[in-house]
Amino acid sequence: MEQQQVKQRIEEIIDDNLIGILSTVENNKPYARYMTFLNKEMTLYTPTSKKTYKTDEIEKNSNVHVLLGYQGEGFGDEYVEVTGKAVIRDDQELIDSLWFDDMNNWFEGKNDPNLVFIEVKPESVRLMNGRGEEPQSLDL
Template sequence: MSQNQLKEQVLNIIGDHKIGVLSSVEDNKPHSRYMTFFNDELTFYTPTSASTEKIDEIEKNPNVHILIGYEDKGFGDSYVEISGTSKINDSQELKKKLWDTSFKNWFDGPEDPNYLFLQIKPESIRLMNNNGEPPQELQL
């Protein structure tokens, strides 16, 4: 598969799946949780509250890992592994652009100062479990 085909397949998977697992580091151990993901090409955004432990973890160690795309259908159920670094993004423009009414369960609105995003810049992206093929790494 060419790099262009691989990128297209990765973008299709992350475009079709908004829920994934975000792992950060806490006391030199992985700490994972389900998150909602948005993407702009290969930059990822996930909403969170300023008061969560994720913020402390990211400030101490920005290295993160994301799994997204698996549907539990078995063999050939492709998913994407992303390793990268995260930073806090509290841009009002981004908060308004990605606001969803379902966020009202946690935030008062796009202007809520506790509502922000983790922005993840990939360092490696691998397509996994693609019809039994070995993992394929997208060149960034």
């Protein structure tokens, strides 16, 4: 598969699967949780509260792993694997640009003082499980 095809398929999976798994590391142990992800030019963003364990974990160790896709259909059910560095972003301009109304279920509006976004800058992105194909890596 050519790089443009790999990139297109990865973007389709990311855009069609907002819910994914974010894994962090604390004391050399992995911790995973389901999160909602937004994609802006292959940078992932997920909203959270600054009062969570994951924000503390990321501040200590910025290495993260994200899985998006996989619908449980079995063999050939593609998904995307992202390894990257995360930072906590609290700038209001970014929050305003990423805000969507369903976030009112967790936050008191986009001016909630605890609302932050975890920004994941990919170091590697792989398309996985494509009907017997080898994993396809995206050149970044």
